[in-house]
Amino acid sequence: MLWDLEGFPILTERKNMEKKIKNTTGNRNENPAPQGNKWPDETSIHYIIRALLLLIVFAWALVNHDIVLRFLGKTLALFTPFLIGGVIAFLLNVVLRPLECCWNKVCRKAPAKLTRPVCLTASTVLVMGMLFAVVFMMIPSLQESVDEFIQNMPVYVEEIGRWWTGVVQFAAKYNIVLPEYTIDADLLMEKVTALISDEGNDILTVTWGAATSVLSVLLDVFLGLVFALYLLAKKEVITAHLKNLIVTVLPKKKAQRLLSIASLTNQTFTNFISGQLTEAVIIGVLCFFGMLILGIPYAGAVSAFVAVTALVPIFGAWIGGGLGAFLILLADPGKALWFVLFLLVLQQVEGNLIYPKVVGKSVGLPGLLVLMAVTIGGEAFGILGMLFGVPVCAVLFSLYLEFMKKAGTL
Numbered sequence: 001m002l003w004d005l006e007g008f009p010i011l012t013e014r015k016n017m018e019k020k021i022k023n024t025t026g027n028r029n030e031n032p033a034p035q036g037n038k039w040p041d042e043t044s045i046h047y048i049i050r051a052l053l054l055l056i057v058f059a060w061a062l063v064n065h066d067i068v069l070r071f072l073g074k075t076l077a078l079f080t081p082f083l084i085g086g087v088i089a090f091l092l093n094v095v096l097r098p099l100e101c102c103w104n105k106v107c108r109k110a111p112a113k114l115t116r117p118v119c120l121t122a123s124t125v126l127v128m129g130m131l132f133a134v135v136f137m138m139i140p141s142l143q144e145s146v147d148e149f150i151q152n153m154p155v156y157v158e159e160i161g162r163w164w165t166g167v168v169q170f171a172a173k174y175n176i177v178l179p180e181y182t183i184d185a186d187l188l189m190e191k192v193t194a195l196i197s198d199e200g201n202d203i204l205t206v207t208w209g210a211a212t213s214v215l216s217v218l219l220d221v222f223l224g225l226v227f228a229l230y231l232l233a234k235k236e237v238i239t240a241h242l243k244n245l246i247v248t249v250l251p252k253k254k255a256q257r258l259l260s261i262a263s264l265t266n267q268t269f270t271n272f273i274s275g276q277l278t279e280a281v282i283i284g285v286l287c288f289f290g291m292l293i294l295g296i297p298y299a300g301a302v303s304a305f306v307a308v309t310a311l312v313p314i315f316g317a318w319i320g321g322g323l324g325a326f327l328i329l330l331a332d333p334g335k336a337l338w339f340v341l342f343l344l345v346l347q348q349v350e351g352n353l354i355y356p357k358v359v360g361k362s363v364g365l366p367g368l369l370v371l372m373a374v375t376i377g378g379e380a381f382g383i384l385g386m387l388f389g390v391p392v393c394a395v396l397f398s399l400y401l402e403f404m405k406k407a408g409t410l
Contacts, residue, residue, distance in 0.1 A: 044407050051403070065380055081220045085227030092232060094273050095123040120232055124225075134304045141301035141327065149330035156333075265395050272391040279358045280310040283317055283350055290342050296335045298327060312386045313355075313374050317347060365394050 061068050076083060099119040103110075149156075168178045231238060247255045284307025291299035302324035309320030321343040329336035365373070370390055377389025 047403055047407070062380070069381075081223035082227055084220055084224030085231065086224075088221075088224055089228035089231040089235075090269065091273065092120075092123050092127060092228060093235070094270060094277070095127060096120060096232060099123050116233060120229065124229070134308055137301040137304050141298045144331075146330060261395075261399070264398055265391075268394045268398065269391045272394065275358050276311050276313070279350070279354055280307045282354055282358070283307055283310045283346070286346060286349070287343075290346065291339070294335075294338055294342060296328060296339050296342070297331050298324075302327060302339075310350075312383065313370060313390050314351075315374065315378070315386065317343075317350060321347075365390065365397060369393055369397060 096119055099122055100115055103115055103119050165180070168180055171178045243259065246258055249255075250258065284303050287306050288299050288303035291303060296302075302320075305324055306317055306320035309316040309323075312319070321340075325336050325339050325343070328339050370393075373389040373393035374386050377385030377387075377392070379385070381389075
C-alpha cells in the first residue's frame with residue numbers, strides 16, 4: 001500500500017473516488033432525465049388519419065353528389081315515414097320538455113301517469129294548430145289578392161300605358177326615339193280568358209298529378225306522426241335500449257365516444273331549433289305590428305308566412321318577404337314598395353341584433369361558418385340543407401375544437 005506525505009493511503013482514496021463515480025453513473029442510467037412530451041403521439045396520429053379519411057370521403061361525395069343523392073334517394077324512400085316521424089318527434093320534443101316541466105311545477109298533486117299523455121297531446125295540438133293557422137290564413141289572402149288583381153288589371157294596364165307614354169315624351173326631348181305601345185285592356189283580358197280555356201285540359205291533368213303527390217305526402221306525414229307519438233310516449237325506454245345495444249356491440253371506449261357524440265348532436269340540434277323558433281316568433285310579431293302601423297294589407301297572413309320561412313337561417317325571411325311582397329303587389333303596388341323598404345329595415349335588425357343574440361349563442365358558431373353552412377347545405381340538399389346545415393356544422397366544429405384541445409394546440 002502506498003502512503004502520501006501526510007500518511008494517508010493513496011490507493012484507498014482512489015478506490016473510494018471510483019465507487020462514487022460508478023454510483024453517480026448508475027443513478028443517471030436508472031433515472032434518466034425527463035423529456036418533453038413528443039407530438040404527434042400515437043393517439044394524435046390516429047385522429048389525423050381518421051380526419052384525412054373523412055375529408056377524402058366528404059370531398060368525393062361533393063364531387064359525385066349526383067350519384068350520392070340518387071343512392072340516398074332510393075334508400076331513404078323506403079324509410080320515408082320513419083324518417084319523417086323521427087323529425088316530427090324531435091320537433092315535438094322541443095315543445096314537450098318545457099311543457100312537462102311546467103306541468104310538474106303547477107300540477108304537483110296530479111298522478112305521474114298523466115304527465116306524458118297530457119303534455120304530449122297539448123304539444124301536438126299546439127304545433128299542428130299553428131301550422132293549420134298559417135295555411136288557412138295564407139289561402140284566403142292569396143285568393144283575395146288574385147281576385148283583386150284580375151279585377152284591377154285594366155286599371156294597371158292603363159297606368160302602365162300612361163307611364164310609358166311619359167317615358168317616350170321625355171326621351172324625345174333629348175332626340176331619343178322610343179317605340180310607342182298601345183295596350184288594349186279588353187283585348188288582353190279576352191286573350192287571357194281564351195288561353196285559360198284552351199289549356200284547361202292540361203291544367204286539369206297537372207292539378208290531378210299534384211293532388212296525387214300531395215295525398216302521398218300527406219299519407220307519409222300521417223304515418224310519421226303516428227310513429228313520432230309512439231317514440232315520444234316511450235322515449236326513455238327506447239333510449240335505454242339503444243344505449244344498451246351500443247354498449248354491448250361496441251368496445252367500451254368506442255361506445256362512450258359514440259354516446260358522447262350523440263349527446264352533443266342532440267344538444268346542438270335542440271338549441272338550434274329552440275333558437276330558430278324563438279327568432280321566428282320575434283320576426284313574425286315585429287312584421288305584424290310594423291305592417292299594421294304602415295297600413296299594409298294582409299298583415300296577419302304575410303307575417304305568419306315570414307315567421308315560418310324565417311326558420312331557414314339567413315335567407316328564410318327574405319324568401320317569405322319576397323312572396324309576401326308579391327302578394328301585396330297584386331292588391332296594391334304602392335304598399336308593396338313600402339313593405340320592401342320595411343323588410344330591409346327588419347332584416348338589418350334581425351341580422352345584427354336578434355340572430356347573434358338568440359341563435360348565434362345557442363349553436364356557438366362564428367357568423368362566417370353559419371353563412372358557409374347555409375350556402376353549401378342549400379346548394380347540395382336544397383331547403384333541408386339550408387335548414388339543418390347550421391347544426392351539422394356546429395357539431396363538426398365542436399368535435400374539431402375537442403380534437404385540437406386533445407392535440408394540445410388550443
